[in-house]
Amino acid sequence: MSAHNYRVTLEYLGGKHAESDLHAPVQFEVGNHDDLFNIIDRVQSAQLTDTDTAAALALGMKLFGEVMLKHRKDPLFEKLQPAYREFIGAFKERITAGQENQTPPLA
DSSP states (O other): OOSEEEEEEEOOOOSSSSOTTSSOOEEEEEEESSOHHHHHHHHHHTTSSOHHHHHHHHHHHHHHHHHHHHTTTSHHHHTTHHHHHHHHHHHHHHHHHHHHHOOOOOO
């Protein structure tokens, strides 16, 4: 069992398709070795982008990273690992710099 367990809910709110009931909500439970709320807060506080985009980026990266870690020996993920580790390192540097300097937002 992972150190932290979460329930993720995705609801369609409308937009491209007018009916908000077009898709039923999707809900799933997932574990992660990190405190996702803490990570989302850190990414948002770096002000690299708006708060919703920062939350989506942080959550998406952490969910994907945990799946990749769990299946690290699968050839599909094995090839991605070096590039993903490099990306995460660069991303963490940007977050740290953003928190220290409040760098301009991403375009």
